[in-house]
Amino acid sequence: MTILLWALSVPLAILLIGALFQAIGSAIDRRLYPAPGRLVLVQDSRLHVYSEGEGAPTIILEAGVATSSLSWRAVQSELAQFTR
Structure with a gap:
């Protein structure tokens, strides 16, 4: 069960971190380059x-x-x- 939990949680965490990084980068770009x-x-x-x-x-x-x-x-x- 723990392997399945890791197999699901690690890609999900990477996906969430990537989405957060993209949102922050997009907000910075909108402010710097209107x-x-x-x-x-x-x-x-x-x-x-x-x-x-x-x-x-x-x-x-x-x-x-x-x-x-x-x-x-x-x-x-x-x-x-x-x-x-």
Whole structure:
């Protein structure tokens, strides 16, 4: 019975320690490296918006599946020179 108890408790302890380590690391990263832009309330959810430039028309760049807004960063900087 003690071998079975060890076989279950050791992997569970490792899993819990790993989850705690990940949670602490993620909290530190969020504080040290905040996302640029701001969160905007849209209906019942929040949308992350990063806006550059001024004027009209406003151009909206949307990141695709499994990408972030960083993939548009170079294009956004160029567009910001003459429009929002």
